[in-house]
Amino acid sequence: MANSKTLGESLRRHGVTRRGFLKFCSATASLMALPPTMVPAIAAALERAKRPSVIWLSFQECTGCTESLTRSHAPTVESLIFDHVSLDYHHTLQVASGEAAEAAREAAMHENQGGYLLVVDGSIPLADPGYSTIAGISNVDMLRETAAGAAAIIAVGTCAAFGGLPKADPNPTGAVPVSEIIRDKPIVNVSGCPPIPVVITGVLAHFLTFGALPELDRYGRPMVFYGQSIHDRCYRRPFYDKGLFAETFDDEGARKGWCLYKMGCKGPMTYNACATAKWNNGTGWPVEAGHGCLGCSEPDFWDAGGFYNALSIPTSDVTGTVVTGAVAGAALGAAAALLNRGTQGEAREKHATVTVDDLEKGV
Amino acid sequence: MSEPMDFLLLVRGTGFDVALTIFVIGVVLRLFEIFSLGRGVNLAEPRGREFGPGMRTILTRNVPDPHTFRRQPLTVVIGYLFHIGLLISLLLFVPHIELFKETFGFGWPGLATPIVDAAAVITIIALLAALWHRASNPVMRRITRAEDWLVWLATFLPMLTGYLAYHRMVDPYPLILGLHLLSVELLLVLFPFTKLMHTFTLFIARWYNGAMNGYRGVQS
Numbered sequence: 185m186a187n188s189k190t191l192g193e194s195l196r197r198h199g200v201t202r203r204g205f206l207k208f209c210s211a212t213a214s215l216m217a218l219p220p221t222m223v224p225a226i227a228a229a230l231e232r233a234k235r236p237s238v239i240w241l242s243f244q245e246c247t248g249c250t251e252s253l254t255r256s257h258a259p260t261v262e263s264l265i266f267d268h269v270s271l272d273y274h275h276t277l278q279v280a281s282g283e284a285a286e287a288a289r290e291a292a293m294h295e296n297q298g299g300y301l302l303v304v305d306g307s308i309p310l311a312d313p314g315y316s317t318i319a320g321i322s323n324v325d326m327l328r329e330t331a332a333g334a335a336a337i338i339a340v341g342t343c344a345a346f347g348g349l350p351k352a353d354p355n356p357t358g359a360v361p362v363s364e365i366i367r368d369k370p371i372v373n374v375s376g377c378p379p380i381p382v383v384i385t386g387v388l389a390h391f392l393t394f395g396a397l398p399e400l401d402r403y404g405r406p407m408v409f410y411g412q413s414i415h416d417r418c419y420r421r422p423f424y425d426k427g428l429f430a431e432t433f434d435d436e437g438a439r440k441g442w443c444l445y446k447m448g449c450k451g452p453m454t455y456n457a458c459a460t461a462k463w464n465n466g467t468g469w470p471v472e473a474g475h476g477c478l479g480c481s482e483p484d485f486w487d488a489g490g491f492y493n494a495l496s497i498p499t500s501d502v503t504g505t506v507v508t509g510a511v512a513g514a515a516l517g518a519a520a521a522l523l524n525r526g527t528q529g530e531a532r533e534k535h536a537t538v539t540v541d542d543l544e545k546g547v
Numbered sequence: 548m549s550e551p552m553d554f555l556l557l558v559r560g561t562g563f564d565v566a567l568t569i570f571v572i573g574v575v576l577r578l579f580e581i582f583s584l585g586r587g588v589n590l591a592e593p594r595g596r597e598f599g600p601g602m603r604t605i606l607t608r609n610v611p612d613p614h615t616f617r618r619q620p621l622t623v624v625i626g627y628l629f630h631i632g633l634l635i636s637l638l639l640f641v642p643h644i645e646l647f648k649e650t651f652g653f654g655w656p657g658l659a660t661p662i663v664d665a666a667a668v669i670t671i672i673a674l675l676a677a678l679w680h681r682a683s684n685p686v687m688r689r690i691t692r693a694e695d696w697l698v699w700l701a702t703f704l705p706m707l708t709g710y711l712a713y714h715r716m717v718d719p720y721p722l723i724l725g726l727h728l729l730s731v732e733l734l735l736v737l738f739p740f741t742k743l744m745h746t747f748t749l750f751i752a753r754w755y756n757g758a759m760n761g762y763r764g765v766q767s
């Protein structure tokens with residue numbers, strides 16, 4: 185349960201020193217692209233911040249997002265913050281289940297009415313409420329009910345933010361993202377499949393420090409993390425610009441670390457912080473590991489063409505279209521030729537020869 | 548929330564398919580028709596061969612005629628700058644080459660992006676200059692028809708949107724990438740039915756010119 189203890193007290197109780205805390209504050213500041221002069225303000229605000237009550241709802245999802253967050257290497261900025269929120273309901277992580285769990289959710293909602301943060305992962309099926317239920321409550325009902333008293337909603341992962349895999353063509357469950365159901369609450373989309381752990385804690389820290397949500401982009405994603413494309417921050421970019429590409433996964437170019445565009449890298453259309461925040465405790469990220477970006481933080485990335493097709497290749501069968509078109513064109517051309525032959529023949533028949541005598545007669 | 552992406556997926560899928568189908572059918576149909584019409588039988592005694600001079604003319608007409616240059620230098624200079632820049636942007640930009648490779652099964656090496664970028668800028672400036680020339684020169688104005696404005700626009704839009712997309716000057720990115728594809732689709736659809744066909748017919752016309760002159764034994 186959320187208690188009256190402040191974040192500062194809670195951190196101290198867990199043996200976090202003042203020095204460690206300030207270090208965390210400067211990391212948060214730089215993470216959120218705030219000037220260093222903001223560090224004392226952040227420290228003061230976080231020190232005083234009450235542990236926020238967080239209710240976490242999981243709908244049509246694969247638990248990858250929760251895995252991503254809980255397995256982030258400790259003690260990182262994210263684990264620090266994450267350990268100290270009051271996670272009052274998360275049915276994957278909590279021991280209780282069924283009615284007991286639902287009672288915990290209702291209690292948290294009641295106690296923190298209007299002040300809790302709602303985190304959602306997974307999409308919501310609308311084709312049939314029975315496709316996904318928790319304790320007999322459909323996802324859409326649970327979302328509506330829980331969102332009503334929330335201060336803000338954080339849609340974690342591409343499924344909650346944009347529909348994700350469940351929404352991929354042909355979308356059998358009629359999956360929709362949170363933003364299509366809840367329209368009267370501030371929603372932050374932390375997209376990614378899964379999202380980078382540090383991004384969600386960054387959003388939490390921002391909320392605790394300023395009591396407001398960070399600046400968002402057109403897709404409702406925090407600007408600080410999704411403001412630039414993977415391509416623009418990719419360390420392989422010089423190779424792209426020079427025209428040096430890996431053509432297969434084991435050729436000379438791949439060994440030399442050249443650009444992966446031709447291998448299907450979707451970096452140019454993907455906005456995320458992977459290239460700078462990195463994964464696995466900062467050891468690397470997909471492109472660094474030698475595989476192109478899949479574009480997982482963008483809407484409909486599952487339907488955006490083959491993962492191993494260059495971004496510029498249309499999703500349709502171009503060769504087939506050209507061949508069919510050429511055959512059809514030739515057939516029509518032949519028909520046109522026949523028609524023209526006819527016209528030519530007619531003209532030839534109508535053609536009357538004129539002799540010099542005729543001309544003279546005419547004069 | 549995801550409309551720009553839906554738009555991009557539409558123009559990358561069905562939209563491209565439809566435009567490409569119209570383009571291919573239209574171009575093949577028109578070329579087929581031109582070739583099948585053929586030329587009237589020339590009863591005159593041949594004074595030379597057709598093939599060699601025909602081929603030679605296809606090449607030699609790439610060199611600007613000094614007479615035209617003296618009278619209309621701007622037309623010639625803008626024309627060359629624009630066509631060369633367009634060909635570089637279209638054929639030597641790696642993402643475009645990947646598309647050709649997917650379509651025809653073979654590709655070719657591309658250029659470094661700063662070079663393609665410079666070529667694109669030159670092309671855009673040349674196109675604007677061409678527009679200005681067409682609008683301000685009295686002779687040009689007189690011979691300009693509605694189709695000429697349309698063809699100019701159809702050529703200009705892919706260049707402009709391509710430049711904006713490459714430099715990420717429009718937010719969100721899927722929107723401008725989608726607009727780039729849409730403008731290319733417009734170009735593809737208009738292509739077979741407008742002067743844009745000169746991309747292909749130019750070579751046929753040059754060949755006929757050269758061949759006819761060759762037949763008569765005169766230089767072309």
Ligand code: SF4
Pocket residue numbers: 414415416418419420421422424442443444445449450451452471476477
């Ligand atoms: S590897 Fe991907 S993100 Fe990096 S430069 Fe190449 S295309 Fe861009």
